[in-house]
Amino acid sequence: MYFTNTEPHKPHLVFFGRWCPLHKGHTYIMEEMMKKKNLPLLILVRDTAFDDIDVIRRAEAVKAWMEFNNIEGSIMIIPDIEGVYYGRGVGYNVEEIKPPENITTISATKIRKMIANGDDSWKEFVAEGTANFLESTL
Numbered sequence: 001m002y003f004t005n006t007e008p009h010k011p012h013l014v015f016f017g018r019w020c021p022l023h024k025g026h027t028y029i030m031e032e033m034m035k036k037k038n039l040p041l042l043i044l045v046r047d048t049a050f051d052d053i054d055v056i057r058r059a060e061a062v063k064a065w066m067e068f069n070n071i072e073g074s075i076m077i078i079p080d081i082e083g084v085y086y087g088r089g090v091g092y093n094v095e096e097i098k099p100p101e102n103i104t105t106i107s108a109t110k111i112r113k114m115i116a117n118g119d120d121s122w123k124e125f126v127a128e129g130t131a132n133f134l135e136s137t138l
Contacts, residue, residue: 003063004074006040012074013037016044016081018108019058020051021134022065025106027127029097034071041066041073048080052112057137061130068129 001008013033019026030041043062047055059075066073086094106125114122115138123131 002045002059002075002077003066005066006072006074008074011039012042013039014042014044016046016078016084018046018048018051019043019062020048020053020108021058021111022061022127022130023106023108023111023125024127025099025103027065028099028103032097032099033095041071043073043075044078045075046080047077052116053134053137057134060137061127061133064133065127065129 006012013030015026015030017026030043034041043066045055045059045062051058053061055077059077062075065071066075111122111125114120115134123135126134
């Protein structure tokens with residue numbers, strides 16, 4: 001466990017990704033599920049070898065977002081994954097959340113390029129509470 005501010009035995013809503021950086025497209029789907037289910041988050045941060053932002057900084061940015069928004073949950077750093085597989089009757093849901101078009105078009109790749117090019121407009125696309133953290137670690 002990297003970080004938690006909740007009871008670990010509670011059911012959690014699980015989201016996994018690179019979060020490089022965490023942006024409003026990511027947080028939209030998490031917030032929508034929290035509204036529907038009223039459960040804490042479990043955010044799994046993939047430890048990839050190819051990302052511009054190291055895994056600790058990505059996990060810290062997720063933590064900054066959670067703390068800024070008073071979000072209950074846990075963060076774990078996990079190895080990179082090839083796929084997600086499950087057997088029959090596993091006891092949990094697998095569900096896709098469809099965000100609106102203005103959220104769907106947000107791209108972490110574009111945000112990383114904006115940061116690399118010194119284009120400060122990247123801040124409008126990242127999750128609330130993470131821009132200051134990311135800026136202080138660049």
